[in-house]
Amino acid sequence: MSNDARKSKVDSDLANRLDTLFDEDDQGEKPVVTKGHSKDPLDELKSLVMSIEWEITDDLMERFLSQIDSLKTRFGEDRILIMFLQLLGSLGLYIKTNKGKAHPIAFKLLNSVYNSFEDAASPGKISPSEKKKLLYIELNKYKELKEQIESSRGPEVEPSRAPATVTGRMSDSPTGGSTVGNSSAEGSNVINDVALTQRHLEKAIGDLKSLIIKEFAGIREDIARLAKAK
Amino acid sequence: MAFVNLKKKEVQVKIVYYGPGRGGKTTNLEYIYAKFNERIQTEMVTVKTHGDRTLFFDFLPIDIGKINGYAAKMQLYTVPGQVKYNATRRLVLRGADGIVFVADSMAVRREKNILSLKNLHENLKNYKKSIFAIPLVFQYNKVDLAEQGIPLLPFATMEKDLNSQLKRPAFEASAVTGSNVVPTLKKIITMTMASIKDELK
Numbered sequence: 001m002s003n004d005a006r007k008s009k010v011d012s013d014l015a016n017r018l019d020t021l022f023d024e025d026d027q028g029e030k031p032v033v034t035k036g037h038s039k040d041p042l043d044e045l046k047s048l049v050m051s052i053e054w055e056i057t058d059d060l061m062e063r064f065l066s067q068i069d070s071l072k073t074r075f076g077e078d079r080i081l082i083m084f085l086q087l088l089g090s091l092g093l094y095i096k097t098n099k100g101k102a103h104p105i106a107f108k109l110l111n112s113v114y115n116s117f118e119d120a121a122s123p124g125k126i127s128p129s130e131k132k133k134l135l136y137i138e139l140n141k142y143k144e145l146k147e148q149i150e151s152s153r154g155p156e157v158e159p160s161r162a163p164a165t166v167t168g169r170m171s172d173s174p175t176g177g178s179t180v181g182n183s184s185a186e187g188s189n190v191i192n193d194v195a196l197t198q199r200h201l202e203k204a205i206g207d208l209k210s211l212i213i214k215e216f217a218g219i220r221e222d223i224a225r226l227a228k229a230k
Numbered sequence: 231m232a233f234v235n236l237k238k239k240e241v242q243v244k245i246v247y248y249g250p251g252r253g254g255k256t257t258n259l260e261y262i263y264a265k266f267n268e269r270i271q272t273e274m275v276t277v278k279t280h281g282d283r284t285l286f287f288d289f290l291p292i293d294i295g296k297i298n299g300y301a302a303k304m305q306l307y308t309v310p311g312q313v314k315y316n317a318t319r320r321l322v323l324r325g326a327d328g329i330v331f332v333a334d335s336m337a338v339r340r341e342k343n344i345l346s347l348k349n350l351h352e353n354l355k356n357y358k359k360s361i362f363a364i365p366l367v368f369q370y371n372k373v374d375l376a377e378q379g380i381p382l383l384p385f386a387t388m389e390k391d392l393n394s395q396l397k398r399p400a401f402e403a404s405a406v407t408g409s410n411v412v413p414t415l416k417k418i419i420t421m422t423m424a425s426i427k428d429e430l431k
Contacts, residue, residue, distance in 0.1 A: 010298045014423050017295045017302075021269055022412045 042121060045071065045088075049114045052095065052107065061096035065089060075121065080131050084117040087142055103152075105145050113138045129215070136208055143205075232327045232426045240301045243422050244325050248350050249332035250342040251311030254371040257405035258332060259290045259306055262415060265408065287322045297423065304419060311346065320353045328365040328422030330414055333392060335372045335402070337381040340391065347392055361396065365421035368393055368400035369414045374407055 048064045068089045075081040091110045095102045116134040119126055126134070233242040247255040256276065263274040274290045287307050294302040307326075309319040331350065333343040351361045370388045383391075385402055393400055399417050403410035 010423070010427055011420075013297045014294075014302075014420060017297065018416045018419060021292075021294065022266060022416060024265065024408070024412055 042071070042118065046114065046118070049110060052092075052110065056095060056099045056102075058096070061092060064092045065096070068092065080128075080135050081117070081121055083135055084113065084120060084138070087113050087138055088117065091142075103145065103149050105148065109138075109141055109145055112141065132208065132211065136212075139205060139208070232422075234300075234426070238301075239299055240303065241297075241426070242303045242305060243327045243419075243426070244305045244307065245328045245330065245418055245422060246323055246326040247306065247308040247330045247332055248319075248323070248346070249311055249371075250334055250339060250346040251313070253311055253332045253334040253339070253343075253346075254405040255308040255311065255330075255332045256288050258330070258369070258371075258411050258414070259288050259308060261405055261408045261411045262292075262306070263290055265412075287318070294419070302423070306415075313345075316349065316353070319349070320356060323350075323353050324357060326359075326364070327426065328367075328418045330367050330369055330418050331392070332369045332371050332405070333388060335370045335382045335388065336375060337383050340383055340387075343388075344391055365418060365425050366396065366398045367414055367418045367421065368398055369403045369405075369410070370400060371403050371405050373402045374404035374409070 045064075045067045048060065048067055051060055052064065068085050072082060072085050075085065088110065091106055091113065095106055095110065098106075116138050120131040120134055232244070235241070247258055249255055259274060260276075263270075270290075270292045272291045272293070274288065276288045287309060290306040292304040292306065294304055296302070307322050309315075309322045329350070331347060333339075333346075354361050354364065368388075370383075370385065373382065376382050385400075389400060399421075401410040401414045401417070403414060405411055
């Protein structure tokens with residue numbers, strides 16, 4: 001086919017497709033579904049996570065942390081979701097303290113943790129074991145981020161630049177006694193939090209490990225039982 | 231630059247709706263989504279501020295189907311029109327293959343239209359693209375407001391202000407009622423596809 005013939009075929013293909021697709025005669029109007037400003041705290045949190053990608057302000061970070069708090073009340077019974085929220089809260093506090101100087105991976109991780117949290121919080125979307133698996137994956141990423149930050153800053157750098165650790169304590173009190181613009185108070189809170197909550201993270205990971213070990217043991221028992229029955 | 235995947239036989243084209251704040255860019259996409267949702271079978275994503283303004287962008291992917299053996303996918307974006315969000319606008323503009331400039335026909339918005347077009351020119355230059363070279367369609371929106379007695383700029387004035395040098399296709403439109411929304415879209419898709427046609431061998 002010559003170039004001209006091919007071009008005219010592309011033009012006519014396109015014109016036909018557009019006419020078929022956008023024929024306005026037989027379409028009934030439908031309400032527009034947009035993800036706008038919503039009363040749903042999950043939507044609000046998503047909007048805040050997206051906002052952090054563009055701009056980090058104290059006001060935005062305060063709203064983010066306060067939203068985490070309100071979701072903790074909502075999901076108070078679900079330990080996995082609470083841990084997801086603690087992860088988000090800790091990352092939020094780290095970004096709030098370091099703003100533009102925060103490690104770039106912290107922003108990617110914030111998105112990734114939010115997406116996993118959204119999946120875990122959607123009723124029936126994933127099984128409880130998948131929820132645990134997602135949490136475990138995000139916790140590992142978080143741990144890797146902490147290690148990267150610690151190894152890159154060296155022993156002389158102030159500890160306030162380290163991300164906070166996943167615990168209930170920090171997110172239970174999002175303002176943490178610090179005020180906007182009072183960076184030294186904020187920094188010292190983060191130092192305290194890092195020191196105080198290291199054990200909690202280790203405990204949380206330990207809990208998860210023992211949970212997985214228990215589940216594997218249960219599966220092994222089931223397999224042995226089934227083998228005997230045969 | 232359109233993304234052409236020769237192996238998968240797929241082409242992705244980015245079209246950006248640009249223009250002053252409150253001009254009707256989001257309304258264009260909302261009309262297309264509401265009207266053709268069943269056919270395009272994708273979801274429109276809109277993130278708005280508390281005041282119902284576009285803070286980041288709206289995004290509407292449309293699968294056109296096979297063109298010359300290639301699966302053609304259009305990605306429609308809007309930018310936030312408010313002056314203070316230029317960094318976001320610039321980001322959304324990155325990699326744009328075609329632009330619909332949605333101008334506001336209200337007489338009081340005349341200066342805002344001109345400033346926004348200048349801003350588009352500057353932001354394109356930032357990506358080493360020329361407003362004279364990129365596929366561009368003008369839409370003079372809100373013509374329905376004439377019925378309410380609101381003073382509008384005549385078509386000739388809009389053309390003189392915005393299109394006297396560029397001489398691109400221009401449509402008077404009402405995104406709220408849907409008038410000329412689809413012809414605008416068809417025109418920009420056709421122009422953009424024509425500009426990348428040589429890559430679809």
